[in-house]
Amino acid sequence: xxxxxxxxxxxxxxxxxxxxxxxxxxxxxxxxxxxxxxxxxxxxxxxxxxxxxxxxxxxxxxxxxxxxxxxxxxxxxxxxxxxxxxxxxxxxxxxxxxxxxxxxxxxxxxxxxxxxxxxxxxxxxxxxxxxxxxxxxxxxxxxxxxxxxxxxxxxxxxxxxxxxxxxxxxxxxxxxxxxxxxxxxxxxxxxxxxxxxxxxxxxxxxxxxxxxxxxxxxxxxxxxxxxxxxxxxxxxxxxxxxxxxxxxxxxxxxxxxxxxxxxxxxxxxxxxxxxxxxxxxxxxxxxxxxxxxxxxxxxxxxxxxxxxxxxx
Amino acid sequence: xxxxxxxxxxxxxxxxxxxxxxxxxxxxxxxxxxxxxxxxxxxxxxxxxxxxxxxxxxxxxxxxxxxxxxxxxxxxxxxxxxxxxxxxxxxxxxxxxxxxxxxxxxxxxxxxxxxxxxxxxxxxxxxxxxxxxxxxxxxxxxxxxxxxxxxxxxxxxxxxxxxxxxxxxxxxxxxxxxxxxxxxxxxxxxxxxxxxxxxxxxxxxxxxxxxxxxxxxxxxxxxxxxxxxxxxxxxxxxxxxxxxxxxxxxxxxxxxxxxxxxxxxxxxxxxxxxxxxxxxxxxxxxxxxxxxxxxxxxxxxxxxxxxxxxxxxxxxxxxxxxxxx
Numbered sequence: 001x002x003x004x005x006x007x008x009x010x011x012x013x014x015x016x017x018x019x020x021x022x023x024x025x026x027x028x029x030x031x032x033x034x035x036x037x038x039x040x041x042x043x044x045x046x047x048x049x050x051x052x053x054x055x056x057x058x059x060x061x062x063x064x065x066x067x068x069x070x071x072x073x074x075x076x077x078x079x080x081x082x083x084x085x086x087x088x089x090x091x092x093x094x095x096x097x098x099x100x101x102x103x104x105x106x107x108x109x110x111x112x113x114x115x116x117x118x119x120x121x122x123x124x125x126x127x128x129x130x131x132x133x134x135x136x137x138x139x140x141x142x143x144x145x146x147x148x149x150x151x152x153x154x155x156x157x158x159x160x161x162x163x164x165x166x167x168x169x170x171x172x173x174x175x176x177x178x179x180x181x182x183x184x185x186x187x188x189x190x191x192x193x194x195x196x197x198x199x200x201x202x203x204x205x206x207x208x209x210x211x212x213x214x215x216x217x218x219x220x221x222x223x224x225x226x227x228x229x230x231x232x233x234x235x236x237x238x239x240x241x242x243x244x245x246x247x248x249x250x251x252x253x254x255x256x257x258x259x260x261x262x263x264x265x266x267x268x269x270x271x272x273x274x275x276x277x278x279x280x281x282x283x284x285x286x287x288x289x290x291x292x293x294x295x296x297x298x299x300x301x302x303x304x305x306x307x308x309x310x311x312x
Numbered sequence: 313x314x315x316x317x318x319x320x321x322x323x324x325x326x327x328x329x330x331x332x333x334x335x336x337x338x339x340x341x342x343x344x345x346x347x348x349x350x351x352x353x354x355x356x357x358x359x360x361x362x363x364x365x366x367x368x369x370x371x372x373x374x375x376x377x378x379x380x381x382x383x384x385x386x387x388x389x390x391x392x393x394x395x396x397x398x399x400x401x402x403x404x405x406x407x408x409x410x411x412x413x414x415x416x417x418x419x420x421x422x423x424x425x426x427x428x429x430x431x432x433x434x435x436x437x438x439x440x441x442x443x444x445x446x447x448x449x450x451x452x453x454x455x456x457x458x459x460x461x462x463x464x465x466x467x468x469x470x471x472x473x474x475x476x477x478x479x480x481x482x483x484x485x486x487x488x489x490x491x492x493x494x495x496x497x498x499x500x501x502x503x504x505x506x507x508x509x510x511x512x513x514x515x516x517x518x519x520x521x522x523x524x525x526x527x528x529x530x531x532x533x534x535x536x537x538x539x540x541x542x543x544x545x546x547x548x549x550x551x552x553x554x555x556x557x558x559x560x561x562x563x564x565x566x567x568x569x570x571x572x573x574x575x576x577x578x579x580x581x582x583x584x585x586x587x588x589x590x591x592x593x594x595x596x597x598x599x600x601x602x603x604x605x606x607x608x609x610x611x612x613x614x615x616x617x618x619x620x621x622x623x624x625x626x627x628x629x630x631x632x633x634x635x636x637x
Contacts, residue, residue, distance in 0.1 A: 207478065
């Protein structure tokens with residue numbers, strides 16, 4: 001009671017003055033209008049994990065290009081005097097069973113794995129888009145037939161196809177490419193077909209037509225951006241898959257074979273001398289893991305960035 | 313508003329058949345004709361599936377026609393050269409029924425509205441483009457802060473306003489309003505309709521207002537065209553059609569308009585028609601006869617044509633004498 005009385009006394013009429021209106025014009029709160037890609041990039045940039053992955057992948061890319069030449073060693077010809085050399089100032093990551101610099105070989109191997117993954121992904125996306133949009137565009141009987149073909153291909157286990165092709169064509173980089181690509185475009189084609197079919201009927205496409213927008217521009221401004229998120233995600237998640245597949249196949253001896261260099265082969269060779277020279281196993285394995293992880297995390301970040309619904 | 317002399321758009325014997333299975337066709341639009349004069353609003357009403365939207369979209373060359381003509385200032389819109397069509401598309405715009413699917417989810421509001429400005433090069437530079445976008449946003453009751461947002465951040469009514477702003481952005485003289493309010497709440501409907509009326513007055517627009525809500529159509533339209541299963545059954549000035557509907561279908565449509573008064577609503581006579589609109593069994597003769605209580609043999613034999621019963625009031629019915637007025 002006493003307290004309440006004190007409060008009442010403490011408040012004087014002067015305390016009830018109308019404050020001046022806050023001078024915060026709403027114009028200042030107006031954001032500059034930004035486009036879809038700019039907005040996506042802004043959201044991606046705010047994602048620390050994805051940005052770290054992007055930087056890591058950038059570093060890998062640089063090393064893939066210049067790494068093998070940094071030390072100036074011949075990484076192909078055998079040099080028995082350096083057989084299984086330990087890590088030293090001369091050989092940063094040691095040398096392999098034939099005395100070749102592991103640092104140089106590691107980046108050559110990464111380059112091969114990376115190129116195989118990129119080419120496979122490119123084939124997958126291009127063929128998938130083409131096949132999928134033809135299905136969606138023509139529809140009817142064309143769609144039916146192409147869909148049945150696709151179903152037959154997907155019905156066969158892809159590992160089986162890959163192994164059969166590798167056995168039939170021999171262990172070359174080209175046959176590995178064929179083996180990895182032959183069935184990989186099917187899921188992409190399905191996704192693209194569904195997406196294009198859905199978008200073709202949408203009223204905003206019709207609105208653009210009503211506005212007199214040219215078909216090419218409709219594709220570029222409306223159709224492609226609307227499936228681009230899915231395609232980019234498809235790319236980002238496919239690349240680590242191919243890197244893994246190549247490494248796995250080479251490791252068990254179904255992929256590339258020894259004169260060639262790849263991450264899978266390096267790991268396989270390292271595994272043979274694991275007990276005495278663990279460095280030969282650890283470094284290729286670490287590069288593989290970090291690269292795949294970075295791609296996956298970047299893919300995650302891209303998915304969030306490309307979907308405006310995730311916008312905060 | 314009857315001092316109009318030249319029709320802006322003339323629909324002449326328009327037909328649109330869709331193939332349905334082997335040798336079968338669905339006559340979605342079967343020989344319809346009507347005119348739209350400058351600066352007027354023509355209401356196009358009828359139940360779902362009667363061809364209202366199809367008619368409107370054929371007028372804008374979004375669909376092909378089967379037969380007949382659509383003339384825009386005397387020129388057949390389906391025979392235009394590429395350059396003429398480009399100019400026509402600047403002058404004739406569309407607002408869609410569904411404010412959710414008609415706006416590109418990947419574009420900001422500024423880009424959605426700016427698209428038309430880009431297509432028709434209506435702004436000299438980026439600054440002017442942005443100013444224009446802002447002015448259209450203000451015209452439809454939104455503001456600058458909405459420009460950088462994506463459409464999923466808006467409510468249905470706001471989206472419809474964006475759709476209207478997009479149509480306005482190319483400075484058209486004709487807008488086809490394809491049930492622009494039927495996806496909105498009743499309270500929002502009135503706002504949007506009043507916005508449309510205000511814009512028409514300010515910019516001298518001509519509207520084709522497609523709808524099935526008769527109360528709203530009466531509010532906005534100067535003349536009304538009533539369609540039934542791809543045919544026009546009655547055309548008249550808005551007041552005449554409501555005051556004195558002549559076709560039995562129009563009569564039952566007006567009788568079905570709910571009255572916002574429970575007392576009157578209860579006492580109202582049960583004039584509603586039975587059954588569903590179907591083309592089956594009505595390949596010949598009047599299409600409404602299967603549901604018409606005045607139907608006679610003549611109705612089954614021959615399709616009634618539009619006759620001018622009173623000045624400006626056209627009706628397609630054989631038995632106008634029997635139909636209670």
